[in-house]
Amino acid sequence: MAPIIALDFPTLEDTTGFLKRFEGGEPLTVKIGMELFYAAGPAAIKAVRQAHPVEIFLDLKLHDIPHTVERAAYQLGRLGVQLTTAHAAGGSAMLAAAKRGLVAGAASQGLPAPKLLAITQLTSTSATMMHQELQIEGPVVDSVQHLAAVAQAAGADGVVASAQEAPLIRAITRPDFLIVTPGIRPAGSQKGDQVRITTPGQAAQLGSSAIVVGRPITQAADPVLAYQHITEEWRHANV
Numbered sequence: 001m002a003p004i005i006a007l008d009f010p011t012l013e014d015t016t017g018f019l020k021r022f023e024g025g026e027p028l029t030v031k032i033g034m035e036l037f038y039a040a041g042p043a044a045i046k047a048v049r050q051a052h053p054v055e056i057f058l059d060l061k062l063h064d065i066p067h068t069v070e071r072a073a074y075q076l077g078r079l080g081v082q083l084t085t086a087h088a089a090g091g092s093a094m095l096a097a098a099k100r101g102l103v104a105g106a107a108s109q110g111l112p113a114p115k116l117l118a119i120t121q122l123t124s125t126s127a128t129m130m131h132q133e134l135q136i137e138g139p140v141v142d143s144v145q146h147l148a149a150v151a152q153a154a155g156a157d158g159v160v161a162s163a164q165e166a167p168l169i170r171a172i173t174r175p176d177f178l179i180v181t182p183g184i185r186p187a188g189s190q191k192g193d194q195v196r197i198t199t200p201g202q203a204a205q206l207g208s209s210a211i212v213v214g215r216p217i218t219q220a221a222d223p224v225l226a227y228q229h230i231t232e233e234w235r236h237a238n239v
């Protein structure tokens with residue numbers, strides 16, 4: 001899978017203006033997150049599809065009681081997107097409810113169900129934060145591996161985690177279980193609020209199924225060139 005571009009923009013105009021730079025290029029996989037979806041709603045999906053041929057990862061990180069999540073996921077399943085997320089910390093009943101909702105919502109429109117990715121520990125979470133604020137003991141990788149096992153057993157299609165944890169997730173999950181990794185920072189780029197980071201090449205070597213990249217592309221002086229460099233590094237290390 002090509003690198004997934006996180007379209008973290010405040011308006012549809014900013015988003016379609018950004019995609020215009022890629023005009024005539026290959027189809028893209030893009031991530032619509034909370035900022036754009038809360039600003040524009042399902043219209044964001046339509047606008048992005050009209051602007052460029054895309055596969056869509058709708059990253060709304062569902063986390064609520066199972067009944068509420070199932071009903072919300074039903075609505076997301078109707079939108080024709082390819083990937084969605086829910087927090088593994090919501091537990092196995094909530095993840096299973098998300099999966100049921102996605103499948104039912106998609107079926108109501110005659111569409112294939114979006115894949116469900118479980119968020120493990122956010123890539124902005126440090127060991128210190130996890131210990132002191134979340135009161136989870138031990139290494140971050142142990143918590144991530146545990147949440148990946150919970151997610152797989154609950155019927156999720158994969159997880160979101162740092163590539164740093166990919167080898168230990170791979171060791172306990174089935175071969176087609178997806179490991180999608182944000183926290184990607186090409187050498188020399190700003191870390192920002194990300195903590196558990198890797199370069200695109202390291203993510204490929206560590207076994208990520210796909211990488212998610214936002215600011216290193218969206219805030220680059222030349223976003224198309226930045227995307228091309230990241231894609232090259234990712235593909236080169238994947239062979």
Ligand SMILES: O=c1ccn([C@@H]2O[C@H](COP(=O)(O)O)[C@@H](O)[C@H]2O)c(=O)[nH]1
Nearest residue numbers: 006033121122123182183212213214215
């Ligand atoms: O653990 C997580 C889960 C989701 N994200 C999302 O990925 C992108 C990363 O953007 P950058 O600008 O490359 O940091 C962003 O949309 C996050 O919401 C994550 O970073 N970590």
